[in-house]
Amino acid sequence: MGSRASSLLREEDIEEIKKQTGFSHSQITRLYSRFHSLDKGENGALSREDFQRIPELAINPLGDRIINAFFPEGEDQVNFRGFMRTLAHFRPVEDNEKNKDPTSGEPLNSRTNKLFFAFQLYDLDRDDKISRDELLQVLEKVDVEQKMSIRFLH
Numbered sequence: 001m002g003s004r005a006s007s008l009l010r011e012e013d014i015e016e017i018k019k020q021t022g023f024s025h026s027q028i029t030r031l032y033s034r035f036h037s038l039d040k041g042e043n044g045a046l047s048r049e050d051f052q053r054i055p056e057l058a059i060n061p062l063g064d065r066i067i068n069a070f071f072p073e074g075e076d077q078v079n080f081r082g083f084m085r086t087l088a089h090f091r092p093v094e095d096n097e098k099n100k101d102p103t104s105g106e107p108l109n110s111r112t113n114k115l116f117f118a119f120q121l122y123d124l125d126r127d128d129k130i131s132r133d134e135l136l137q138v139l140e141k142v143d144v145e146q147k148m149s150i151r152f153l154h
Contacts, residue, residue, distance in 0.1 A: 008036075009080075017081065021088035022107055031087065035080050045077035046070070061141040065121045073126065089117040 009032050017028050038050045048067055057063040070078045070086045078086070088108035106113060122130045122138055 008032075017084050020081075020108070021084050022091055022094070022109060023084065023088065028084070031084065032080060035083055043077075045079050046083060047077055062121065062138065065124075065138075069117065069121060089114055 009029065014025055014028050017023065018025065021028075023031070035046065038046055038054070040050055040053070041047065048071065051057055051067040051070065052063075057067060060066065069089075070083060072082075085108060091109040093109055093111055093114065094107075119130065120126075122134055124134050124137070125131075
């Protein structure tokens with residue numbers, strides 16, 4: 001499956017994704033293969049249901065919010081480029097100043113963009129504020145998950 005998946009991704013697409021996200025050629029082809037395996041509808045896009053089948057997201061107390069981060073408002077599917085742009089926020093912060101192209105924008109994995117991305121995970125109603133209720137929802141989800149983990153271990 002890996003060779004079939006990577007053959008569907010053109011070299012110029014890989015280069016453009018490298019520039020946008022900072023991922024290496026091998027990371028992009030590996031993630032394309034993973035994207036392709038998650039695409040149960042085989043339509044070149046992932047739905048929320050495709051993400052919900054990922055065990056690590058299914059058990060994560062913030063899984064729903066992480067999944068929602070992949071979908072622009074009003075969209076119910078994400079293509080490979082959108083998938084990669086969102087994943088780029090999870091890349092480690094590097095010394096962006098020495099590698100930065102002055103003509104391009106700030107890297108998706110910059111501290112500023114990571115902070116904004118994390119903020120959006122908590123700002124459920126997208127009003128550019130994290131209300132007390134939104135913060136409490138997150139804390140309650142994490143607390144419930146911790147209690148479930150402790151019960152499971154005993």
